[in-house]
Amino acid sequence: MAKKDPIYQRYMAAADADSTHAKNCKNCVGSRRCGAGQQLWTAFEKAQDAHQQRPWSERCR
Numbered sequence: 001m002a003k004k005d006p007i008y009q010r011y012m013a014a015a016d017a018d019s020t021h022a023k024n025c026k027n028c029v030g031s032r033r034c035g036a037g038q039q040l041w042t043a044f045e046k047a048q049d050a051h052q053q054r055p056w057s058e059r060c061r
């Protein structure tokens with residue numbers, strides 16, 4: 001299975017960006033996010049939706 005799946009990679013990158021931000025940001029505490037953190041979270045949710053809404057046959061695992 002090819003790992004070059006743009007939707008999956010965007011999903012992973014968004015998850016990474018979100019968790020990195022949450023770890024380093026003093027204004028994000030638990031589920032309370034700062035403006036930038038909230039944007040990253042929204043981007044992550046969108047990427048996750050895009051990834052999960054695809055049929056199994058298109059998914060790369």
Ligand SMILES: [Zn+2]
Pocket residue numbers: 021022025026027028033034035036037038
């Ligand atoms: Zn933050």
